[in-house]
Amino acid sequence: MSVPFFNYIEEFVLDYRISHQKLSGVYHTEYEQLLGTNPVQSSDYPIIRSAMQEIGKEDTVIDVGCGMGRFIGYLSLRRFNGRLIGIEIDPTYAQFCMHLFRNKPQVQIKCQDAVCIADTFPEDSVLYLYNPFPAKLLDSFLSKANGKKIIYSNCIEKDVFTKHPQWEMQKNYYSSLSDGTPVEMAVFRHKAKI
Incomplete structure (x- = not known):
């Protein structure tokens, strides 16, 4: 059996266990136009597993731009013991997740x-971002964000992090999508909490 086929089957099974429907895909919303956010897009399971290596079992994890809840759903399947908080600006997807969980x-x-409430996040939380913002919004978010660590997947705007005075890169590596396509990931620590 080929790896992409196995990954497709795994994705189907895990999505079904979490929500009884497909959670993958790219979904465009009105908030892209109104506020400049990026489209709703689920993290692939290999990316989520890679991100989990940076998360302690008891951490408070905040999924910024949680979309359809795949990241949170996978952590809850893995008997994660910490708090899981999903932030989603689109009411349709937020309601979907509220019902799901x-x-x-x-x-x-x-x-x-998330940009407006970033300063209310618990200081010891771990934030997960799968490229929810373009550069301008990301910079504003980083200036306000509480949290000890950010796991940033699909690092399209990594330069915003590396130039930001409050955040320092601790790790930069590549994971891969279900089809084997490499995806850049990075872990940043809040300088005041190092």
Whole structure:
């Protein structure tokens, strides 16, 4: 059996276990035009597994731009013991996640603008970003964001991080999508919390 076929089957099975439907794809929303956000796009499972290596079992994890909840769903399947918070600006996707995780007491979904509430995040939290913002919004987010660490997948705007005075790169590496395509990942630590 080929690796892409195996990954397709794994994706189907995991998505079904989380939500009984497909969670992958790219979905365009009105918020791209209104606020300049990026489209809703789910992280591939190999990316999520790679990100999990940076997360402690008891951490508070915030998925910034949680979309359809694949990242949070996978962590909850893995018996993750910490708090899971999903932030999604689009009410349609936020409501979907609220319904999806309604029986998971450790999961909280917020339908809010992550840039506006970034300063309210717990200081010891780990933030996960799968490229939710273009450069200008990302810079504003980083200036406000509480949290000890950011795991940034699909590092299209990595330069914004590397030039930002509050965040320092700790690790830069490549993971891969389900089809084997390499994806850059980076871990940044808040300089005040090192």
